Amino acid sequence: MASVVINDTTLRDGEQSPGVAFRASEKVALAQALYETGITALEVGTPAMGDEERTRMQLVRRHLPAATLMAWCRMNRDEIQQSADLGMDWVDISLPASDKLRQYKLREPLPRLLERLTTLIEQAKTLGLQVCIGCEDASRASDLTLLTIADTAQQAGAQRLRFADTLGILDPFTTATRIGTLRQRWAGEIEMHAHNDLGLATANTLAAVRAGATSVNTTVLGLGERAGNAALETVALGLHRCLDIDCGVHFARLPALCQQVADAALRPIDAQQPLVGAQVFTHESGVHVAALLRDRDSYQAIDPALMGREYRLVLGKHSGRKAVDGVFARMGYRLDALQIELLLPAIRRFAESWKRTPKDYELVAIYDELCGSAAQQAAGS
Numbered sequence: 001m002a003s004v005v006i007n008d009t010t011l012r013d014g015e016q017s018p019g020v021a022f023r024a025s026e027k028v029a030l031a032q033a034l035y036e037t038g039i040t041a042l043e044v045g046t047p048a049m050g051d052e053e054r055t056r057m058q059l060v061r062r063h064l065p066a067a068t069l070m071a072w073c074r075m076n077r078d079e080i081q082q083s084a085d086l087g088m089d090w091v092d093i094s095l096p097a098s099d100k101l102r103q104y105k106l107r108e109p110l111p112r113l114l115e116r117l118t119t120l121i122e123q124a125k126t127l128g129l130q131v132c133i134g135c136e137d138a139s140r141a142s143d144l145t146l147l148t149i150a151d152t153a154q155q156a157g158a159q160r161l162r163f164a165d166t167l168g169i170l171d172p173f174t175t176a177t178r179i180g181t182l183r184q185r186w187a188g189e190i191e192m193h194a195h196n197d198l199g200l201a202t203a204n205t206l207a208a209v210r211a212g213a214t215s216v217n218t219t220v221l222g223l224g225e226r227a228g229n230a231a232l233e234t235v236a237l238g239l240h241r242c243l244d245i246d247c248g249v250h251f252a253r254l255p256a257l258c259q260q261v262a263d264a265a266l267r268p269i270d271a272q273q274p275l276v277g278a279q280v281f282t283h284e285s286g287v288h289v290a291a292l293l294r295d296r297d298s299y300q301a302i303d304p305a306l307m308g309r310e311y312r313l314v315l316g317k318h319s320g321r322k323a324v325d326g327v328f329a330r331m332g333y334r335l336d337a338l339q340i341e342l343l344l345p346a347i348r349r350f351a352e353s354w355k356r357t358p359k360d361y362e363l364v365a366i367y368d369e370l371c372g373s374a375a376q377q378a379a380g381s
């Protein structure tokens with residue numbers, strides 16, 4: 001499959017998560033960390049927000065001269081001019097694609113908006129900017145409207161069309177159909193921008209790529225409006241794993257990048273966050289662990305080493321005998337069948353009382369209590 005550009009928008013849409021506000025130093029450091037993780041195309045901000053935001057965008061530009069930077073703009077001449085002044089490579093000119101958003105936001109008929117769009121694209125191109133047309137709420141726009149916008153954008157010389165599932169209402173099948181229709185008409189780049197309201201943002205992003213999208217928006221940890229955007233981590237690994245597309249992401253750097261974003265956003269990483277959560281390479285269930293002790297591929301499709309991580313086997317309420325044997329063996333204990341029979345119910349009780357798995361020293365304490373020499377002597381007498 002052809003290559004795909006990840007145009008990460010952590011610093012624009014990611015920061016639109018309620019309450020998230022990156023300081024200037026954080027914005028620059030995050031841009032740097034994204035770049036070092038192999039993400040070289042970044043949507044870095046909204047010039048309309050004012051001098052402070054523009055200064056930050058300029059700082060990112062200075063720190064990352066080789067990165068491909070994009071600004072998000074409304075249909076507004078000043079914002080496009082500002083994007084050029086800030087040294088951006090791309091401008092995303094946002095146009096409400098659905099009737100609803102046009103009606104309630106701009107209150108301007110589509111033909112008039114398209115005339116304005118043509119002028120704005122020409123302005124941006126004269127300023128040396130590459131142009132992406134952000135079709136906001138494209139999922140609620142008709143194909144006819146979308147294709148009309150695409151025709152105008154194409155004639156005016158825009159390079160990219162962003163299909164935004166602004167409200168996160170699509171499923172992967174509909175996404176593929178919509179992008180496929182667009183692909184037949186629009187010769188330029190197509191960028192998928194998916195929101196996660198139904199938990200389908202990554203799936204929709206992969207479906208869009210299958211149907212012909214050449215570029216995808218992501219945010220680290222899926223930050224973004226409401227339920228967020230498609231997460232960089234799952235999109236990058238999904239493209240690699242499911243579609244055999246290498247976007248140049250250094251997977252081993254993802255955990256540190258995610259932690260840095262989590263710290264700057266004050267959003268702790270959920271233990272079960274795909275790929276980077278603390279628990280996602282940890283196995284407890286007895287049936288799984290028994291098989292994993294023989295072959296890691298039995299219950300582990302993603303090699304944690306790819307992310308610089310390790311897999312762990314733990315004991316808990318769902319452990320079986322082989323798991324008890326295996327985990328104690330890792331700690332240097334050779335258990336006999338009777339000891340395992342004594343330990344298993346005690347470990348289950350521990351997990352239920354403390355609502356967590358016992359740590360190694362706690363397993364040793366359970367062992368000492370139930371199987372230590374005094375206990376064994378008592379059991380024998």
Ligand SMILES: CC(=O)SCCNC(=O)CCNC(=O)[C@H](O)C(C)(C)COP(=O)(O)OP(=O)(O)OC[C@H]1O[C@@H](n2cnc3c(N)ncnc32)[C@H](O)[C@@H]1OP(=O)(O)O
Nearest residue numbers: 016046048049073074075076094095096105106136166225
């Ligand atoms: C789906 C998305 O994520 S789109 C990205 C949206 N991003 C943001 O809103 C984040 C940053 N936003 C802000 O800081 C501010 O809202 C600003 C600076 C952009 C604008 O601030 P203000 O000038 O005070 O406008 P305000 O936020 O009150 O209202 C938005 C205005 O933008 C207009 N607008 C919305 N989309 C567009 C568009 N694509 N093109 C032109 N105008 C637009 C609205 O119609 C409204 O105009 P009105 O005042 O004439 O009704």
Ligand SMILES: O=C(O)CCC(=O)C(=O)O
Nearest residue numbers: 013094134136137164166
């Ligand atoms: O206008 C765009 O480029 C898309 C904006 C966006 O973030 C969205 O629609 O969710």
